[in-house]
Amino acid sequence: MLWRHATLATLADGGWGLIEDGALLTRGATVLWAGSDAELPAGCDAAKEHDLGGALVTPGLVDCHTHLVYGGDRAAEFEQRLQGASYEEIARAGGGILSTVHATRAASEDALFEAALARARCLLREGVTTLEIKSGYGLTLAAEARCLRVARRIGESLPISVRTTYLGAHALPPEYTGRADEYIGAVCDWMHRLRDEGLIDAVDAFCESIAFTPAQTRRVFDAAQVSGLPVKLHAEQLSDQGGAALAAAYGALSCDHLEYLGADGIEAMRAAGTVAVLLPGAYYFLRETRRPPVEALRAAGIPIAVATDHNPGSSPALSLRLMAHMACTLLGLNPLEAVRGITVNAARALGLSDRGTLTRGQRADFVVWKLGHPRELVYWFGDHATQHVVSAGQELA
Ligand code: NIG
Numbered sequence: 501m502l503w504r505h506a507t508l509a510t511l512a513d514g515g516w517g518l519i520e521d522g523a524l525l526t527r528g529a530t531v532l533w534a535g536s537d538a539e540l541p542a543g544c545d546a547a548k549e550h551d552l553g554g555a556l557v558t559p560g561l562v563d564c565h566t567h568l569v570y571g572g573d574r575a576a577e578f579e580q581r582l583q584g585a586s587y588e589e590i591a592r593a594g595g596g597i598l599s600t601v602h603a604t605r606a607a608s609e610d611a612l613f614e615a616a617l618a619r620a621r622c623l624l625r626e627g628v629t630t631l632e633i634k635s636g637y638g639l640t641l642a643a644e645a646r647c648l649r650v651a652r653r654i655g656e657s658l659p660i661s662v663r664t665t666y667l668g669a670h671a672l673p674p675e676y677t678g679r680a681d682e683y684i685g686a687v688c689d690w691m692h693r694l695r696d697e698g699l700i701d702a703v704d705a706f707c708e709s710i711a712f713t714p715a716q717t718r719r720v721f722d723a724a725q726v727s728g729l730p731v732k733l734h735a736e737q738l739s740d741q742g743g744a745a746l747a748a749a750y751g752a753l754s755c756d757h758l759e760y761l762g763a764d765g766i767e768a769m770r771a772a773g774t775v776a777v778l779l780p781g782a783y784y785f786l787r788e789t790r791r792p793p794v795e796a797l798r799a800a801g802i803p804i805a806v807a808t809d810h811n812p813g814s815s816p817a818l819s820l821r822l823m824a825h826m827a828c829t830l831l832g833l834n835p836l837e838a839v840r841g842i843t844v845n846a847a848r849a850l851g852l853s854d855r856g857t858l859t860r861g862q863r864a865d866f867v868v869w870k871l872g873h874p875r876e877l878v879y880w881f882g883d884h885a886t887q888h889v890v891s892a893g894q895e896l897a
Pocket residue numbers: 567596597600706734737782809811812813814815
């Protein structure tokens with residue numbers, strides 16, 4: 501397919517990579533050529549040609565941190581928090597993540613699938629062509645497997661690539677009360693089995709005072725290493741546990757949240773090439789006041805990504821563009837950083853180097869927008885500005 505007379509934001513070479521009157525040639529699932537329309541190689545005859553009349557084209561968006569598969573909702577908890585209860589208090593009283601665990605265990609695989617599919621459709625409609633989905637609301641082998649199978653089915657049912665992350669170490673399930681170390685042993689056993697079933701692309705944990713200790717997190721990461729799986733971490737969300745430095749020591753793809761990240765964590769992430777994933781939806785919804793150290797991350801040259809963290813408890817958000825907007829207004833990113841954060845750097849947070857820019861050889865994942873300049877992606881909010889969404893060369897009907 502040949503897409504002509506586009507304003508390309510290739511995001512190549514660290515900037516916008518703007519090409520006015522650009523052209524994009526794809527074959528199958530791959531970009532064959534991207535550049536100025538005037539330099540289009542002679543004799544390239546495409547089966548189908550689109551004249552975009554100057555419309556903006558960017559790489560497909562990448563949502564690199566979601567908990568999309570779960571039962572129920574936590575709207576009542578939202579009301580409790582508005583009346584003064586804290587996220588930690590609700591979690592310690594057995595609500596929070598565990599209330600979603602109950603609802604998820606009670607739901608059928610089909611019900612989980614239908615609910616998650618509707619959410620994935622919202623993201624896709626907005627231009628998301630790659631989506632990470634974590635488990636972590638099942639917390640038994642069977643229920644974690646069910647959630648990961650649902651995640652895989654989403655990727656088979658929609659033109660969106662799904663990367664699955666195993667988050668067995670999300671919360672301590674009630675049947676293991678007082679036996680957290682034993683539970684971590686189970687999490688590690690299940691990991692090997694789920695990996696053998698092809699259900700896991702990466703491993704995550706929640707290292708926090710209301711979840712698991714650094715020592716327990718280390719055991720999960722050791723098991724991941726044995727399984728040959730890359731790791732990432734919910735780190736320094738509510739307090740500084742030294743999680744980021746621990747994850748970086750395992751070559752983590754990303755550390756996510758990071759409101760309480762300190763200088764040691766930043767240095768370790770820099771040295772390991774770990775991506776910092778900012779989650780402004782959770783920052784906002786939990787009414788956190790401590791911001792992640794954006795200036796220090798920037799000064800250290802750490803790649804910054806932005807994701808929805810979609811989940812029922814701390815970020816019931818289904819707009820990645822709104823998150824990128826909030827990464828600017830609430831956390832201090834500039835529009836270029838925010839757009840790179842939901843494309844090229846988000847791909848990197850998933851260990852994917854075949855997408856995130858519009859350059860030769862990349863996957864043909866891109867979006868044609870009813871917008872002029874790419875900074876408008878993070879300026880407008882609440883609109884549906886997509887004109888075409890193309891995933892692996894296939895145009896979304
Ligand atoms: O990323 N921090 C841990 N996990 C989720 C929240 C999960 C929940 O509250 O259900 C998060 O914010």
